[in-house]
Amino acid sequence: MAPALINVPRKAKRGEIIEIKTLMSHIMETGYRHTSTGEVVPRDIITSFTCRYNGTEIFRADLFPAIAANPFITFFTVATESGKFDFEWIGDKGFAETASAAITVE
Amino acid sequence: MKAARVIVMAVLLIAATSVRGDEIRPGERRSGLSFMTPETQAMQNDDTANPGMLWVLNGDALWNTKAGATGKACADCHDDARASMKGVAARYPAFDKALGRPVDLEQRINLCRANHQEATPLPYESRELLALTAFVAQQSRDLPIMSGTEPQLAPFVAKGRELFTQRQGQLNLACANCHDDVWSKHLAGSAITQAHPTGYPLYRLEWQSLGSLQRRLRGCITGIRAQAYDFGAPELVELELYLMSRARGMPIETPAVRP
Numbered sequence: 001m002a003p004a005l006i007n008v009p010r011k012a013k014r015g016e017i018i019e020i021k022t023l024m025s026h027i028m029e030t031g032y033r034h035t036s037t038g039e040v041v042p043r044d045i046i047t048s049f050t051c052r053y054n055g056t057e058i059f060r061a062d063l064f065p066a067i068a069a070n071p072f073i074t075f076f077t078v079a080t081e082s083g084k085f086d087f088e089w090i091g092d093k094g095f096a097e098t099a100s101a102a103i104t105v106e
Numbered sequence: 107m108k109a110a111r112v113i114v115m116a117v118l119l120i121a122a123t124s125v126r127g128d129e130i131r132p133g134e135r136r137s138g139l140s141f142m143t144p145e146t147q148a149m150q151n152d153d154t155a156n157p158g159m160l161w162v163l164n165g166d167a168l169w170n171t172k173a174g175a176t177g178k179a180c181a182d183c184h185d186d187a188r189a190s191m192k193g194v195a196a197r198y199p200a201f202d203k204a205l206g207r208p209v210d211l212e213q214r215i216n217l218c219r220a221n222h223q224e225a226t227p228l229p230y231e232s233r234e235l236l237a238l239t240a241f242v243a244q245q246s247r248d249l250p251i252m253s254g255t256e257p258q259l260a261p262f263v264a265k266g267r268e269l270f271t272q273r274q275g276q277l278n279l280a281c282a283n284c285h286d287d288v289w290s291k292h293l294a295g296s297a298i299t300q301a302h303p304t305g306y307p308l309y310r311l312e313w314q315s316l317g318s319l320q321r322r323l324r325g326c327i328t329g330i331r332a333q334a335y336d337f338g339a340p341e342l343v344e345l346e347l348y349l350m351s352r353a354r355g356m357p358i359e360t361p362a363v364r365p
Contacts, residue, residue: 007154069314
């Protein structure tokens with residue numbers, strides 16, 4: 001399993017804007033490189049990233065070649081209620097990873 | 107083309123200045139961290155933004171994974187790395203009595219695998235070896251480097267220093283020509299740093315991966331158009347040892363981030 005690093009504030013006030021940071025381990029091979037013998041190195045990238053907040057999708061990104069290895073994705077959301085963030089990364093060669101983080105909203 | 111010309115010019119400029127052979131004065135020593143942009147510094151300082159931490163997480167898992175014919179994990183002998191490995195990386199490369207010469211942290215891990223786990227050695231720059239090394243080294247974070255103080259190491263430190271000040275390659279440059287003499291200047295757009303290996307293994311944005319000090323040294327040696335030593339070569343370990351003893355007292359930053 002590829003390790004991921006998630007940074008979500010453990011606590012937030014209702015209505016507060018919070019920053020969510022995610023770092024996923026991935027080589028992000030572009031598919032444009034060749035080996036010394038001329039063969040194409042097949043593309044192997046993360047193609048999609050999704051974040052759900054208590055089941056509701058709040059952020060989605062499509063990823064393409066030319067995004068660096070170990071993509072670091074950060075975004076903001078409004079803390080509305082206590083619960084869970086679910087993260088999902090989908091990619092080439094059947095890559096599928098999930099992670100989650102809890103938040104308490106006061 | 108323009109960039110290539112700038113590099114050639116810079117190299118000529120460096121070649122024109124004589125080797126002063128002066129080591130950097132203790133008060134002037136700076137970690138590579140201080141040469142970087144605030145953005146890259148922020149990346150290193152935030153454990154959830156530092157990609158090197160992905161290898162540390164991997165290493166944490168490997169530490170507790172049984173391997174080899176004896177079916178032992180690192181943790182079975184060394185227990186909790188947070189206690190047992192604290193300060194260890196700050197003393198490496200260290201003298202190995204059986205071999206009669208210094209070994210670096212990667213070699214120590216592979217010796218441990220061979221002697222105590224009866225497992226196959228991990229290849230240099232493999233994800234597993236970098237992960238374990240980063241995990242062990244991270245336990246020494248913020249502790250001062252103590253390498254090269256053992257008396258048996260003195261001749262090897264001297265050999266490393268000799269290599270550091272020895273002109274070599276088609277460009278006829280010694281490490282010291284850049285890293286002792288003109289560290290405040292730039293080579294094309296990049297800062298020439300003081301070559302204090304405080305954060306290895308470290309994440310280089312250029313590599314898009316974690317890499318060892320030996321990888322960095324091989325890159326530099328190729329850059330001066332000399333024949334790079336193979337991974338694990340005694341010369342590279344001696345160079346590592348000299349650089350670490352040169353950085354003695356500076357805090358470990360592993361896993362560092364560099365451009």
